[in-house]
Amino acid sequence: MATLRLLVRHAKQVVMVCNKGQLALPGAAMNQLAVLTKSDQSSSTGYSIVVDNCGTIDAIGPDEEIDKEFSPKDFTNIIDATDMCVLPGLVDGHTHPVWAGDRVHEFKMKLRGASYMEVHASGGGINFTVRHTRQASEDDLYNSFQKRASNMMKNGTTLFEAKSGYGLDVDTEIKMLRVIKRGIDNFPIDISATYCGAHSVPENLTMEEATDDIINNQIPAIKELIDQGSLQVDNIDVFCEKGVFDVPSTSKILKAGKETGLALNFHGEELHPLQSAEMGAKLGARAISHLEMVSDEGIKAMASSGTVAVLLPTTAYILKLSPPPARKMIDNGVAVALGSDFNPNAYCLSMPLVMHLACIILKMTMEEALAAATINAAASLGKSKRQGSLEIGKLGDMLIIDAASWEHLIYQMGNQESLIKYVIKGGNIVYHR
Ligand SMILES: N=CN[C@@H](CCC(=O)O)C(=O)O
Numbered sequence: 001m002a003t004l005r006l007l008v009r010h011a012k013q014v015v016m017v018c019n020k021g022q023l024a025l026p027g028a029a030m031n032q033l034a035v036l037t038k039s040d041q042s043s044s045t046g047y048s049i050v051v052d053n054c055g056t057i058d059a060i061g062p063d064e065e066i067d068k069e070f071s072p073k074d075f076t077n078i079i080d081a082t083d084m085c086v087l088p089g090l091v092d093g094h095t096h097p098v099w100a101g102d103r104v105h106e107f108k109m110k111l112r113g114a115s116y117m118e119v120h121a122s123g124g125g126i127n128f129t130v131r132h133t134r135q136a137s138e139d140d141l142y143n144s145f146q147k148r149a150s151n152m153m154k155n156g157t158t159l160f161e162a163k164s165g166y167g168l169d170v171d172t173e174i175k176m177l178r179v180i181k182r183g184i185d186n187f188p189i190d191i192s193a194t195y196c197g198a199h200s201v202p203e204n205l206t207m208e209e210a211t212d213d214i215i216n217n218q219i220p221a222i223k224e225l226i227d228q229g230s231l232q233v234d235n236i237d238v239f240c241e242k243g244v245f246d247v248p249s250t251s252k253i254l255k256a257g258k259e260t261g262l263a264l265n266f267h268g269e270e271l272h273p274l275q276s277a278e279m280g281a282k283l284g285a286r287a288i289s290h291l292e293m294v295s296d297e298g299i300k301a302m303a304s305s306g307t308v309a310v311l312l313p314t315t316a317y318i319l320k321l322s323p324p325p326a327r328k329m330i331d332n333g334v335a336v337a338l339g340s341d342f343n344p345n346a347y348c349l350s351m352p353l354v355m356h357l358a359c360i361i362l363k364m365t366m367e368e369a370l371a372a373a374t375i376n377a378a379a380s381l382g383k384s385k386r387q388g389s390l391e392i393g394k395l396g397d398m399l400i401i402d403a404a405s406w407e408h409l410i411y412q413m414g415n416q417e418s419l420i421k422y423v424i425k426g427g428n429i430v431y432h433r
């Protein structure tokens with residue numbers, strides 16, 4: 001009877017990312033990754049990883065040491081990773097994966113020069129998707145959500161953040177959160193759920209009325225369903241932007257979410273500098289996304305509060321924005337994470353492509369990009385005690401890639417999923433090609 005779930009052996013490289021139980025890698029630490037590499041001169045056959053029947057990593061080390069302690073007959077599954085590299089499962093810190101109504105027509109408008117806010121102000125953008133999402137059935141939303149999540153998994157994601165926010169009324173927001181809950185209950189990979197009822201001001205309300213509806217109707221209704229166990233919600237989000245929710249309204253909504261037990265994780269400083277990073281840091285936000293326009297003071301405030309910066313290179317790419325100052329953030333000691341920002345404006349489900357874009361557009365090193373897409377993204381979701389690195393005591397969430405070194409996952413521009421041989425969640429093989 002096998003007492004252990006998985007043995008991966010003979011790996012050429014094991015990228016642990018960190019090996020001292022760090023909960024995040026801020027600033028310069030993002031460049032110091034823990035990597036085990038078999039040297040060509042060594043007589044060793046490579047590195048092994050042992051995952052127990054609870055899905056936890058029990059041992060990592062040279063094959064010869066692991067072979068002394070464990071026997072192949074102890075394992076349900078054994079993977080021969082000769083000439084392959086093992087990395088932690090990727091973590092996507094920011095996605096909008098539940099919606100109906102794609103916006104391919106807006107891509108055309110933007111190519112002709114329309115800005116994101118011009119499209120938004122003319123009734124397109126988020127509000128276009130809201131109209132379609134309100135009409136869609138929960139089953140239809142779930143089916144498309146499932147396809148998107150499975151695409152993320154094939155691209156190496158083992159944990160992702162998923163937002164509501166295309167409902168903007170209590171019934172549709174709850175419908176979206178129910179779709180996410182079905183995903184949490186049924187998908188093999190993990191999901192951190194975010195309530196984002198303040199993603200846009202609904203067409204029939206003012207910002208003040210929308211703020212009031214969120215605080216006095218939506219949050220209490222969602223709290224009741226969380227308490228009954230029919231919803232699971234981890235974070236609260238607001239799109240804090242000129243013409244959407246201003247800083248005082250954002251702060252009120254975030255405080256109401258915090259009182260309900262939700263972690264603060266919001267959109268800030270994307271198109272206009274509003275000092276929302278300073279406000280978020282003061283409120284103890286766990287993460288702020290976008291930050292294209294963050295000020296030096298905002299960066300310092302986030303470094304001191306330990307607020308993770310979730311950067312989204314797909315947005316800067318597709319909207320031709322000046323990118324967020326990633327270098328300045330890292331130089332000032334901020335923990336930078338990455339997200340795909342998958343949404344009908346930025347249709348990207350691949351974290352390897354996001355890491356590639358982070359290197360080119362945000363001028364990050366490959367080490368920084370990997371730290372940002374693993375341990376720091378896990379920290380942005382409060383999950384880094386168990387996820388985001390390959391260490392004893394953490395979950396056996398990993399990728400095995402068929403490449404000469406881990407950097408190939410970032411270096412290749414597109415089609416990186418062809419390198420991914422196995423995606424493993426808690427020691428279970430959830431995808432194999
Ligand atoms: N900026 C706000 N929200 C999304 C876009 C959502 C949409 O356009 O549908 C973002 O993070 O990029």
Ligand SMILES: [Zn+2]
Nearest residue numbers: 094096267341
């Ligand atoms: Zn977003």
